[in-house]
Amino acid sequence: MNNLLTVSPSPHIRSPRTTSSIMATVLLALFPAALLSVVLFGFKAFLILLVSNLACGLLEYGWCRLTKIKNTVPDLSCFVTGTLLALTLPANFGEWKNLWTIVVGAFIAIIIVKEFFGGIGYNFANPAITARIAMLVCFPDLMTATVHTNLTNPELASGATPLGDIAAGKAELLPDWVQMFFGNHAGAIGEVSAFALLVGGIILIASKVITWHIPVSFIATVGLFTLMTGTYPEYQIIAGGLMIGAFFMATDYVTSPDTALGKVVFGIGCGLITALIRVYGGYPEGVSFAILLMNILNPYIIKLTRKKAFGGIKI
Amino acid sequence: MPLFNLPGVFLPHKKGTAKIAPVAIPTPQSVLIPLSMHIGAPATPVVKTGDLVTVGQVIAEAGGFVSAKIHSSVSGKVKNTDTTILSNGRKVSAILIESDGLDTLCETLAPREVNNLEELVQAVKDSGIVGLGGAGFPTAVKLNVKSVEDIVINGAECEPYITSDTRTMIDRGDDIRYGIEILNKCLKPQRIIFGIEKNKPECIENITNLTSDIENVSVAPLKAMYPQGGEKVLVYHTTGKTIMEGKLPIDAGVIVINCTTLAEIASFIRTGMPLVKKCITIDGGAVAEPKNVIAPIGTRITDLIAFAGGTKSAPKKVILGGPMMGWSVESMEMPVMKNTNAVLFFNEQEATVPEPTACIKCGNCVNACPFGLDPKAFVQALRAGDDEALVKLKANICMECGCCSFACPAKRQLVHTNKIAKAKVMKILKERQEAKK
Numbered sequence: 001m002n003n004l005l006t007v008s009p010s011p012h013i014r015s016p017r018t019t020s021s022i023m024a025t026v027l028l029a030l031f032p033a034a035l036l037s038v039v040l041f042g043f044k045a046f047l048i049l050l051v052s053n054l055a056c057g058l059l060e061y062g063w064c065r066l067t068k069i070k071n072t073v074p075d076l077s078c079f080v081t082g083t084l085l086a087l088t089l090p091a092n093f094g095e096w097k098n099l100w101t102i103v104v105g106a107f108i109a110i111i112i113v114k115e116f117f118g119g120i121g122y123n124f125a126n127p128a129i130t131a132r133i134a135m136l137v138c139f140p141d142l143m144t145a146t147v148h149t150n151l152t153n154p155e156l157a158s159g160a161t162p163l164g165d166i167a168a169g170k171a172e173l174l175p176d177w178v179q180m181f182f183g184n185h186a187g188a189i190g191e192v193s194a195f196a197l198l199v200g201g202i203i204l205i206a207s208k209v210i211t212w213h214i215p216v217s218f219i220a221t222v223g224l225f226t227l228m229t230g231t232y233p234e235y236q237i238i239a240g241g242l243m244i245g246a247f248f249m250a251t252d253y254v255t256s257p258d259t260a261l262g263k264v265v266f267g268i269g270c271g272l273i274t275a276l277i278r279v280y281g282g283y284p285e286g287v288s289f290a291i292l293l294m295n296i297l298n299p300y301i302i303k304l305t306r307k308k309a310f311g312g313i314k315i
Numbered sequence: 316m317p318l319f320n321l322p323g324v325f326l327p328h329k330k331g332t333a334k335i336a337p338v339a340i341p342t343p344q345s346v347l348i349p350l351s352m353h354i355g356a357p358a359t360p361v362v363k364t365g366d367l368v369t370v371g372q373v374i375a376e377a378g379g380f381v382s383a384k385i386h387s388s389v390s391g392k393v394k395n396t397d398t399t400i401l402s403n404g405r406k407v408s409a410i411l412i413e414s415d416g417l418d419t420l421c422e423t424l425a426p427r428e429v430n431n432l433e434e435l436v437q438a439v440k441d442s443g444i445v446g447l448g449g450a451g452f453p454t455a456v457k458l459n460v461k462s463v464e465d466i467v468i469n470g471a472e473c474e475p476y477i478t479s480d481t482r483t484m485i486d487r488g489d490d491i492r493y494g495i496e497i498l499n500k501c502l503k504p505q506r507i508i509f510g511i512e513k514n515k516p517e518c519i520e521n522i523t524n525l526t527s528d529i530e531n532v533s534v535a536p537l538k539a540m541y542p543q544g545g546e547k548v549l550v551y552h553t554t555g556k557t558i559m560e561g562k563l564p565i566d567a568g569v570i571v572i573n574c575t576t577l578a579e580i581a582s583f584i585r586t587g588m589p590l591v592k593k594c595i596t597i598d599g600g601a602v603a604e605p606k607n608v609i610a611p612i613g614t615r616i617t618d619l620i621a622f623a624g625g626t627k628s629a630p631k632k633v634i635l636g637g638p639m640m641g642w643s644v645e646s647m648e649m650p651v652m653k654n655t656n657a658v659l660f661f662n663e664q665e666a667t668v669p670e671p672t673a674c675i676k677c678g679n680c681v682n683a684c685p686f687g688l689d690p691k692a693f694v695q696a697l698r699a700g701d702d703e704a705l706v707k708l709k710a711n712i713c714m715e716c717g718c719c720s721f722a723c724p725a726k727r728q729l730v731h732t733n734k735i736a737k738a739k740v741m742k743i744l745k746e747r748q749e750a751k752k
């Protein structure tokens with residue numbers, strides 16, 4: 001029996017957490033937003049979620065087969081990307097004639113941003129965000145369309161998203177705050193409900209998948225900046241992609257710092273760029289650009305905010 | 316105590332054997348005593364094949380300044396003085412002694428008179444005692460200092476399963492008390508701080524009562540967080556002092572002694588019996604009756620397990636030491652050594668090594684590391700062949716505690732890569748120092 005003993009490097013016990021359990025937790029945290037998107041936007045939202053996840057899963061599987069590497073679909077990260085991408089699209093993508101564009105987005109996210117750079121852990125920017133920005137360039141009309149929820153009375157609704165109203169200086173058209181907090185307003189299917197995303201964010205923090213540093217510093221910075229410039233902070237923090245961006249996208253492990261200090265710096269950076277674009281830029285939404293920019297700055301932030309080694313002497 | 320604790324990881328305690336008083340195992344038919352059970356030069360044998368030896372008789376002398384004496388743990392006949400065994404990847408010689416089953420004591424064993432440091436150091440040298448917490452640093456070398464501010468006694472026992480120090484703190488109060496008195500007499504420290512994790516309230520209470528009338532002794536209850544018993548971590552959490560890179564505790568005016576080491580020193584001074592037996596925790600999913608045993612040094616693992624009711628299922632991994640820093644042995648013929656405090660027998664499920672997957676840059680390793688190191692960056696620097704980056708990342712500070720590997724969701728063998736990185740940096744730093752001279 002002696003030669004059957006396993007010899008391996010220490011430690012001999014490991015934490016129960018695995019890559020797939022982390023991704024499963026993220027999916028669970030996205031569930032409230034996904035569910036509400038179907039409630040608010042109906043079958044179209046369901047179709048978007050389905051097509052996006054199917055495309056991401058199949059593309060990743062295909063890539064693994066093609067390059068003869070181990071199938072990485074079971075780590076579930078492709079479905080996190082698929083769900084995030086779906087949730088940032090307006091409901092008109094769910095029309096039959098537009099479904100193919102989602103596949104284009106999935107291709108950009110999974111193949112170009114993720115696999116071309118070496119797969120999970122090596123992407124320089126968040127795949128879902130980069131795909132979203134690419135889609136904004138490729139399909140500007142679809143992406144910027146104002147799609148109201150099924151619950152909205154079309155006669156009372158304004159012709160734009162809340163952020164669009166603010167940017168256009170038509171604050172009197174803003175919907176009721178409480179209605180808006182729960183998601184009854186125009187926007188991308190999974191971005192409208194700050195409530196559902198907040199529930200998801202709390203799941204992520206409570207299960208220690210992420211820490212509070214990035215979302216809190218991100219949202220607080222946007223809040224403070226818009227408060228000081230008098231641009232409706234109470235609407236700014238619940239509108240557009242801020243909640244989903246702050247909790248689910250800016251916290252992407254690969255493209256954000258890992259120390260507490262680094263995360264706060266990163267979050268403040270995201271918040272500042274978002275607020276600057278929203279308040280002074282020509283475009284009502286700034287979250288995706290802000291995160292992408294900070295993703296690119298991430299290596300430098302990591303370098304500057306590295307922990308000092310305990311008892312280390314300066315060299 | 317410091318304002319902030321160093322990071323670490325919370326582990327399952329699994330200290331089911333804490334409540335069971337240790338039992339002595341019957342003397343095995345033969346023992347295999349390695350000549351290198353400590354840090355430093357191996358000991359030199361002073362017996363030859365065919366010699367008759369008794370319990371406590373010197374069988375090997377210290378092989379240098381940093382080394383330790385070795386005594387026979389049984390009475391009987393020396394069969395061989397250079398059996399080769401593989402000890403944690405190194406080949407070391409060992410002395411094989413066949414027991415006569417009588418356990419005849421060596422005649423020259425006698426209590427010691429210890430009144431000053433010189434006598435203490437000599438006594439510890441003669442006792443063959445090394446750091447019993449794990450590292451095995453010869454204790455006499457550690458104690459031989461001009462002056463010391465603080466003595467920290469390590470009763471943290473932060474590794475899961477192991478309860479042999481717990482038993483020392485519960486069962487050997489007299490020895491501990493006597494040891495503390497000796498330390499006070501010979502080393503005259505300002506403070507003696509006893510660090511114990513809070514998951515051992517019985518030990519905290521016992522030691523507190525035991526030392527309440529000694530003015531400079533205090534008990535520091537520590538958060539039950541691994542690696543609380545790591546030397547630098549313990550010193551920081553008990554005294555607030557930071558041991559700098561490449562330095563020893565004494566450079567910060569501190570000596571750290573494991574509680575069982577202290578008890579052994581006291582017992583040697585009181586009885587003259589050197590370190591020939593060890594309390595060892597036997598546990599793990601494959602063990603029928605987990606318990607603490609007192610076994611002669613050199614007892615083979617096969618003989619130990621027989622005494623713990625044998626196995627419930629075939630052991631698939633056998634670990635000498637704790638699950639975080641212990642090492643998995645190739646063969647059950649391996650003997651237990653002076654610094655062995657546990658032998659763990661893992662069943663199939665516990666022994667399964669998870670398949671490493673790609674690093675997802677989650678930063679768990681960074682945030683688990685007590686010293687604020689970045690093991691994932693070591694890997695990147697190693698892959699890029701960037702030695703300068705490794706030096707800057709301070710891979711040399713790594714104590715191989717395993718928190719990073721434990722916390723890694725991708726199940727990467729970070730301690731393994733840390734060791735490679737550490738060895739590289741140590742070499743570079745040494746070369747630089749020599750170039751300076």
Ligand code: SF4
Pocket residue numbers: 673674675676677678679680681690691719722723724725726727729
């Ligand atoms: S814990 Fe593992 S997966 Fe996470 S950053 Fe460190 S090495 Fe990578």
Ligand code: SF4
Pocket residue numbers: 683684685686687688689690712713714715716717718719720729730733
């Ligand atoms: S093994 Fe080294 S790098 Fe890993 S946590 Fe321990 S000290 Fe830090």
